[in-house]
Amino acid sequence: MTHDKLSPKTIEKIIKMAKLYTDEKGLDKYADMDHILKFIGQIDQIDTTDVPPMEHPFSASQRLREDTVTEINQRDLLQSIALDRIEAGVYLVPQVIDGEK
C-alpha cells in the first residue's frame, strides 16, 4: 500500500482519537510511526480476493447462555478499586455540564 508520510496534523488527529496527550515536542515521539505503517503496509502485497476475514480460529460461534440471573450484586466490592474517586456510589470526574462550579 502506498503510504503517505504522516503529517504532524495527522499525528495530532490520531493522538486525539486515541485519547492520548502530547505537546508539540511530544509529536516527535511518534516520528517512527512511518516505519511501522510502511512495515504493516506489506500486507497489501498479499492477494486476498474472495478470501473471507477470519472470525474465529476454529470457526466457533458465539455461545449463548440461559437467560437466568447468575451474578449477585457486588457493587461495593467492585467500586472499592476506585480508591478515593467515589462519593455516594458514583464516580467523581471533572464537571462536564456548563454552569456554576
Place this chain on the structure above:
Amino acid sequence: MHTKTLLELSDALKHKKISSIELTQHFLDRIKKFDPMLNAFITITERTALREARKADERISKNQASVLTGIPIAHKDVFCTADIKTSCGSKMLDNFVSPYDATCVQKLKNTGMVLLGKTNMDEFAMGSSNENSYYGPVKNPWDLDKVPGGSSGGSCAAVAARMVPIATGTDTGGSIRQPAALSGVTGLKPTYGRVSRFGMIAFASSLDQAGVIAKTAEDVAVLLNDFAGFDPNDSTSADNPVPDFTAHLNKSISGLHIGLPKECFNEQLDAKMADKIYAAAKEFEKQGAILHDIDLPMMRAGMPAYYVVAPAEAASNLARYDGVRFGHRCDNPKDLEDLYARSRSEGFGDEVKHRIFTGTYVLSSTHYNAYYKKAQQIRTLIRRDYENAFKNIGIILTPTSPTTAFSIGSRMKDRIQMYLSDVFTVSISLAGLPGISIPAGFLNNLPVGVQLIGNYFEESTLLNVAHRYQQVTDWHLKIPEKFRGE
C-alpha cells in the same frame, strides 16, 4: 529441591520427606538471594505463601492433597489475584488490586498450590525483551547483560534460575515461547480458548492465551491438567474435553510425520542456529519420526498482519483505562478530556502508546478495510496453510526465535528489529494453534529453543513429542552457573 520435577516434589510432600512450608521457604530464600540480580518479580507474596503452605501441609496430613498441593508457583502479573497487586507491568495499574482471582489462578489455588509472587513482564504484555516494564528490565540468567525475551520474561527467568518450580505466562504472538527459548526453559502456548481468559488482563482478545512455563514438558502436562478447561465466564473459552495430558507422555513417536517449513530454513536464518534446529530434528528421526520439508507460504505474511491485528485490538481493549474508575489518574484535570488524555499518557509507557496509535490508525474509518479487514483475511490464508499441512503431518518443527538472547538496549531504538524476534511464533497465534518451545542446545553459551506446533487441541501430542526429546537430551536440565548453588 529446586532441581526436582513437579512429580518428584509432589512425591516428597506426600511421603513427608519435606513439608510445603520448608519447600516454600526454600524457594523464597532463593528469590531473596537471586532476584536482586534478575528483577524477575514485581511482587513477592511471602506472608501469603507461608499461610498457603501451612494450609497445604494440613491437607497433605489429612490425605486430601492433589498432585499439586503444596507446590510453589509464580503468576505473570497479567493475571488478576484477589488482595494482591496486579500491575500488568504498567504504571497505569501500579495501584490496582483486583477484587477477584482470574479463573486459572482460582483453579490452581483450589489445588492447594502456593503462590510465591507475581512476575515481571513487558507492559500490557507488549514486547519481546521485557524492557518495556514500568518496573525495569528483567535480566537473562544465562548472561545478565542480555534480555530474557518477553513478554513473559519474568516467569521464564524465574524458572531458569530455579527461583520457582513452575510459572504461568501468556502468549499473544510468542510471549511464552520466545522468552522460554531465550531463557532455556520449556514453554507451552495452548490452543486459543483452551485456558480461560477470565481475569487475565486483555491485550489482543482474539490472540491472547494463557500457558505454562516449566523446566520440563512433563511438568507442563501436570499443571495443564488443572489449568486448562472450559469457563462459562469467558465467552471464548473452548468447551472441549480436557484429556489427562500426562497419559501419553511416553508414547512412541515412531512413524510420526514432522514438517520443517522451508520458509523458516532459508538463507535468512543464521547457519549455526539452523544446525542446532536440524540437530533437534535428527533426535526425533532417531526415535522413528519421519521428517518432511513443507511449505507454509503465508508464514512471513503473519508478521505485518499481526502488527495490524494486535495493536487494533489493544487500542480497543486499553480504551478502558481512562482514569475514571480505576488505574492511574492525573492530578488536577481541567476537564474530562484532559483527565482521559493526561491519565493515559502518564500511565502508559512508550511502546503501549505506540501500539495504541497504530491500532487507532488502522481502525479509523478510512483505513479499516485496507488494514484490519485485510489482516483478518490473511489470517484465513494462514489458517488454510496450516490446515493443509496437518492433512499429511502430525507436528511442525521450527526455530522458536531467529537469534539467541540479545543485549539489553540493543533493539530498543528499532521497533521493527524487535518485532522480528517473533517472526516464527506470530503466525501460530494468528491461526490459534498450540505451540511449545523446548531447550535444544546452546550457541555462544546462550540457550536455543526449538518450537513444535500442533493441530488444534493437540497439546497432548506436543507434550508427548517434547517429553520424548527430553528423555534423550539434557538441555532442559542445565542451570545457569550463577544460580546453581543453594
